[in-house]
Amino acid sequence: MRMRRHHQQDEDTGIDLTPMLDVVFIMLIFFIVTSSFIRESGVEVQRPQAETANPQDKGNILIAVTADGQIWMDKQSVDIRSVRAHVERMRVDQPEGAVVVQADKDARTGLVVQVMDQARLAGVQDVALAAGSGVN
Known part of the structure; x- marks a missing residue:
């Protein structure tokens, strides 16, 4: 026992x-x-300076437009015709997020407007254009 x-x-x-x-x-x-993951565009651009620029906290989808006409999303180069599809795919993860277009100061205005238009066609109402702060 x-x-x-x-x-x-x-x-x-x-x-x-x-x-x-x-x-x-x-x-x-x-x-x-x-958790929310910050997506980067994948390329560094020289943004134009603006005195009235104010920070935007909820820019979850970043689209970069370079001076030589390239469009970058999620660290890869994309064609203007596929911007809408990429934004729609990325909105699945962040449905409330905004789109921020980071255009180089020497980028063509027409291309920047096309990118912003494609983002709006994807259903994003809050599309912003990134600018650097004019205050040093």
Whole structure:
């Protein structure tokens, strides 16, 4: 009979980690689902300076237009004809997000207007044009 008691005590002294692992996985899933990822356009542009520029917090979809006429979204070069499809695809992740067009100061105005128009055709009402702050 002693042997039996000793054996039961050994089994009872172990720590069950299953509930702790469950909590950790639930927290991990919560943070993945609730986090918002900032998408970058993938290219650096020289934005024009503006005295009245004010920061916009919710610019989740960034589109860059370079001086040589390239359009960059999500770190890849895209054609003007596919901008609308890319914006629609990216809006699935951020339905409330705005589109910010980062146009180089030497970019063609016509191309910038086309990009902004494609974003509006994709269903985004809040389309902004990025500018640098004129205040140093």
